[in-house]
Amino acid sequence: MTIKLDRAIAVGTPLPAREFNVDRKMLVMYCGACGDFAPTHWNERIARSVGLPDVIAHGGVIMAKTLQAVTDWVGDPGAVVDCRAQFSRPLVVPDDDVGAMLRVTGVVEEKLDHQRVVIRLNAESGGQPVLSAALAVVRLS
Amino acid sequence: VTLNRDFIGRTLPPGEIYEVSREKIREYALALDDTNPVYLDREAAGAVGHSDVIAPPTFAHVVLFRLGGWPLYDPDFGKQTQPVCVHRLARVVHHRPIQAGDRLVLTTTVDDIHDIGPHEQFVLTSEIAAADGEPVCTVVSHIVSRGTAAPKGVAR
Numbered sequence: 001m002t003i004k005l006d007r008a009i010a011v012g013t014p015l016p017a018r019e020f021n022v023d024r025k026m027l028v029m030y031c032g033a034c035g036d037f038a039p040t041h042w043n044e045r046i047a048r049s050v051g052l053p054d055v056i057a058h059g060g061v062i063m064a065k066t067l068q069a070v071t072d073w074v075g076d077p078g079a080v081v082d083c084r085a086q087f088s089r090p091l092v093v094p095d096d097d098v099g100a101m102l103r104v105t106g107v108v109e110e111k112l113d114h115q116r117v118v119i120r121l122n123a124e125s126g127g128q129p130v131l132s133a134a135l136a137v138v139r140l141s
Numbered sequence: 142v143t144l145n146r147d148f149i150g151r152t153l154p155p156g157e158i159y160e161v162s163r164e165k166i167r168e169y170a171l172a173l174d175d176t177n178p179v180y181l182d183r184e185a186a187g188a189v190g191h192s193d194v195i196a197p198p199t200f201a202h203v204v205l206f207r208l209g210g211w212p213l214y215d216p217d218f219g220k221q222t223q224p225v226c227v228h229r230l231a232r233v234v235h236h237r238p239i240q241a242g243d244r245l246v247l248t249t250t251v252d253d254i255h256d257i258g259p260h261e262q263f264v265l266t267s268e269i270a271a272a273d274g275e276p277v278c279t280v281v282s283h284i285v286s287r288g289t290a291a292p293k294g295v296a297r
Contacts, residue, residue, distance in 0.1 A: 084232035
């Protein structure tokens with residue numbers, strides 16, 4: 001499962017594209033697991049009162065699901081040595097059985113020293129990007 | 142009310158210790174519907190060289206929410222009670238993965254507070270280290286305080 005040799009991985013290599021469901025149950029569980037109970041993540045009334053169309057996902061949820069495209073690819077999540085993202089658009093999570101669909105793509109953008117590679121990541125929902133400047137640096141074993 | 146810019150450059154040194162448990166890592170991973178066995182199973186973690194289960198790369202946020210109330214909840218900082226603060230950017234640099242059994246401490250520095258149009262943004266650097274001083278990860282957070290910038294110019 002772990003990718004063993006970096007020499008085989010060329011700049012431009014795409015990661016497998018992924019689709020993740022982000023639903024209300026995930027947000028509620030994440031509130032508890034992370035300790036982030038900001039009401040915009042679970043309370044429609046308050047979300048609407050601050051101008052949002054509905055409750056929105058935590059930035060941590062978007063980042064974590066986006067990084068899962070990397071950690072599933074590399075096998076060992078401990079290989080992620082740096083990760084960053086700008087939350088450019090809220091991920092609105094409707095109260096239905098599906099929630100929001102997050103589509104994640106990535107590509108090896110650069111090789112660094114110490115067997116590290118930079119992976120440029122894109123995360124979008126409904127055709128709109130929800131992250132900008134998202135990347136992960138992974139140390140390949 | 143604008144944020145108190147006297148906070149720029151201030152650092153809150155370590156206080157309480159956060160003890161990382163296997164169960165908390167499991168809870169966090171399963172909340173995200175991420176069943177990577179390296180988060181859940183010691184043998185699987187051991188097979189890739191970790192001495193215990195490790196946490197997902199974003200787990201530092203759990204530590205921040207547990208220990209990182211400063212400066213947001215310091216009454217002198219000026220953050221409003223209604224939900225006006227929005228996370229704009231996050232970066233986590235891992236010196237090593239967080240793993241079960243870690244005893245972690247947090248040092249937070251307010252790097253900057255500045256206006257972005259009608260909003261303010263504050264930049265925090267959170268250093269997470271083992272209680273013995275070993276660096277574990279560095280988290281940089283840009284947080285927007287919506288609508289709190291001081292009015293500029295003349296209203297038309």
